[in-house]
Amino acid sequence: MxxxxxxxxxxxxxxxxxxxxxxxxxxxxxxxxxxxxxxxxxxxxxxxxxIKGLRELDSFTIDSKKGITIGARTTLNFLVENKKLRASCPVLAEAALVTATFQLRNQATLVGNICKASPAADMAPSLYILGAQVVTTGPRGERRIPIADFMIGPQKNALKKGELVVQVEIPPPPKAKMAFLKKQRIKGHDLSVVNVAGLADTESGTLRLCVGACAETPVLLEGTDQLYKKTRDLGKLGEQIADLALSSISPIDDVRASADYRRDMVRVFVKRIVSRICS
Ligand SMILES: Cc1cc2nc3c(=O)[nH]c(=O)nc-3n(C[C@H](O)[C@H](O)[C@H](O)COP(=O)(O)OP(=O)(O)OC[C@H]3O[C@@H](n4cnc5c(N)ncnc54)[C@H](O)[C@@H]3O)c2cc1C
Known part of the structure; x- marks a missing residue:
């Protein structure tokens, strides 16, 4: 009640x-x-x-030099349908498309998704690999908080009393291949058992992966660039990044899956995403 x-x-x-x-x-x-x-x-x-009446929270801009801003009123369906976003930063649209249901996505916002700070939040891993910042305003003025410092634990964010998130800012995305994969219990819609976002730029040798639903917050893997620079053998690289992911996460048993199943799925999904974005 x-x-x-x-x-x-x-x-x-x-x-x-x-x-x-x-x-x-x-x-x-x-x-x-x-x-x-x-x-x-x-x-x-x-x-x-x-806050739905606040037109000041509607900002949505994409600029090749300044990057992307997504206002706090921006819904997930807006992200799915925005052609410019799909062209310049497809991973966000891809993640939004598999979050909740069509009807919910008409109401649900990207900012609400990260403020809720669920470890399984489907919009979060993409924001981690893109180096997003969360812009807040409050009684003591504006703050810019890196996404990894904003989501600080299950259902906990870094907002102080009286603060509101105004928008999320993303630096200009590299011309990279990007992908988001989500493992859920059923076909149709469900919360993630595991989710993974990845970005690879073959020219600069940049490789970023973030794993969700396997620790208290999403985990951005450290050391992926070095592994990518050492080998372009996709099978070997996939195994190495999967090992790295498994040593970086601390999954738990819950109603959706056991910790062991999550570990198995992380290996499968990390290898799958590496072969998709690094080829
Ligand atoms: C049936 C169902 C299925 C779902 N499926 C998924 C799924 O597949 N994946 C997934 O990740 N989530 C899922 N969710 C959770 C939810 O839909 C998403 O997290 C959604 O993005 C939340 O956005 P919202 O705008 O509705 O947030 P709200 O419910 O309005 O708010 C969520 C939290 O964020 C705070 N908040 C919102 N906006 C701001 C702001 N601007 N500044 C400060 N605090 C703010 C609120 O106070 C609240 O604590 C599901 C929910 C339901 C009911």
Missing amino acids: IMPFAYVKPGTIQEAIEALQTDNSWPLAGGTALLVDMRDGVKRPDLLVD
């Missing part, structure tokens, strides 16, 4: 920040995660601050 709560729909970011000074107040974006948490009694807000 959802407990009683107050609700405001501010017209400006300043009004939203003022409302968020109230104890136990939460921003409401698409509501596809927050309302479920409220129904399950995981969150019992005294005040919901609905």
